[in-house]
Amino acid sequence: MCEYSTLAEPYKIKMVEKISLIPKEEREKRIAEAGYNQFGLKAEDIFIDILTDSGTGAMSDHQWSALMLGDESYAGSRSFYRLEKSVQNITGYKYFVPTHQGRGAENVLFPLLIKEGQDSISNMHFDTTKAHVELNGGRAVDCVIPEAYDTGLNHPFKGNMDNDRLEKIILEKGAENIAFIIITITCNSAGGQPVSLKNIKETKKIADRYGIKIIFDSARFAENAYFIQKREEEYRHCSILEIVREVFSYGDAITMSAKKDGIVNMGGLIAIKEDLELFNGVRTRVVPIEGFPTYGGLSGRDMDALAVGFTEVVEESYLSSRIRQVEYLGKLLSEGGVPIQNPVGGHAVFVDAKKFLPHIPYYNFPAQALCVELYREAGVRGVEIGSFLLGNDPDTGKQLESALELLRLTIPRRVYTDNHMEVVAKALINIYKRRDEIKGYEIEEEPEILRHFTAKLKPVE
Missing domain, CATH: 3.40.640.10 (Type I PLP-dependent aspartate aminotransferase-like (Major domain))
Known part of the structure; x- marks a missing residue:
């Protein structure tokens, strides 16, 4: 394989979709209206959407x-x-x-x-x-x-x-x-x-x-x-x-x-x-x-x-390009001091919210707090993989503690450029510099199963 072929995406872009960053005061309003749950945001509220790689890729x-x-x-x-x-x-x-x-x-x-x-x-x-x-x-x-x-x-x-x-x-x-x-x-x-x-x-x-x-x-x-x-x-x-x-x-x-x-x-x-x-x-x-x-x-x-x-999906050129972009975001975050799961995985970079926000206990959902803060900072939507997602014990009804409190930054396939990755990294590095100011959240209302999709939260006073 020619060395130059590994430096560029193995595709050309035929069509683009316009995105825009709404003002910060609007972002504050939208996330509050969503009950501090990123799943409640509308697509037009989002600048870079890395909530999931599920169904969000670009077809050939x-x-x-x-x-x-x-x-x-x-x-x-x-x-x-x-x-x-x-x-x-x-x-x-x-x-x-x-x-x-x-x-x-x-x-x-x-x-x-x-x-x-x-x-x-x-x-x-x-x-x-x-x-x-x-x-x-x-x-x-x-x-x-x-x-x-x-x-x-x-x-x-x-x-x-x-x-x-x-x-x-x-x-x-x-x-x-x-x-x-x-x-x-x-x-x-x-x-x-x-x-x-x-x-x-x-x-x-x-x-x-x-x-x-x-x-x-x-x-x-x-x-x-x-x-x-x-x-x-x-x-x-x-x-x-x-x-x-x-x-x-x-x-x-x-x-x-x-x-x-x-x-x-x-x-x-x-x-x-x-x-x-x-x-x-x-x-x-x-x-x-x-x-x-x-x-x-x-x-x-x-x-x-x-x-x-x-x-x-089984073409090596596609997989190499896809995983290289995820690794690039991980590299930027690590260089900025942001703690992540190492080595970087295949579809997402996972930020270690326990290390990022050690002052927030699991029952106040540190990864969800970081998820909310990332949206406030730059209009970027990630997702929590931690105690909020884990939910309550089906026998006792008590909040379970997740062994990992992670913010997942999930990269859609063939959608974003490395410039978008740089925006995400810069936003998280800026948040890391003021991490002591961030507060946790508590649940106001929740369904019995898969609560993280529709639950409403509020900031801990």
Whole structure:
């Protein structure tokens, strides 16, 4: 590869969308009206929106062209079969059902596998995954390696499963009380951290020993494969697609929010390796919840765009450019003294709010306070991954304390330039200089589940 090709994005920009920064006094007003919850802000209130990488990426010319091929037949759509071929190509799995997004996949699959009182064990559950486990009478147990909680430690695979602890939990609970093991790639709640293939193989051996299914929560499967290629010597000369296929070979089923590594605005899927009985259960459940099995909540044009997205996401030039931009933001923040999760993950930079705001206790949500302050400072919308998101204990109703209090700066795919990253970094560095002035928040009203989306907060006096 020519050295110059690594210095520029592997694409040209054909269309732009205007954004603007509203005055600071207006930002103060808008965030207060939103109950100090960034999810309550309107899009026009935002200058740089790095709330999520889910469905916020820019599609390619080939994807836009694919939209015109969309077959909107209710049953047996040609678009479905094109997407099925694409999914089978990357996963090696026999069976596939589309869903409108990842949480739709969980809502269809989990009730078929979880019995009341069973545990789901994961490296780390994401918020909707944890919610769907609990809604079906289960308990979500996180089992990531201890190194994940030390943001200053530079470990290549902080998303790894703690397999010694995993086996201890299985022996203590009894294999019959474990619904399944979820491997989240990359491990979002730990900072977008990858899971090594060596670790996945070890987890698979334990799962087979006790007859437990492995499900991949695979929203960022290609980014995880890129880190494997760069950090595991054994796979240095493998293609991204070869690594992806090997990773999935150690699972029994997949849930995916394709709004991430599918590089589309809407889409998800369930893929099942070979369990026909489970597949038939999925096909039955998907009809009343998502839609007919050959569209599952998606239009034909969405399925065609996703089929193309799955071919583009495994291109090394794309992944290299994408991850380099995330690393660039991390580098700027580190040079400015801002504490972040090291090494930088695949889709986001995670600011360590515990270190940034040590004077704010977990029950006053330091990462949420930092999220609000970033919007006030520069019109930038990030998201809290900490005690506010973690919520209350389902048994006692008391606030849980998260091991990590993180502000996630999530970079949409092929959307922003490095100049935007510099604005974000400058804003956080400015806030860091006056961090002692920042106050925490308390909840005024909240729903029972997934409260961080709609809860209202107020500043602590």
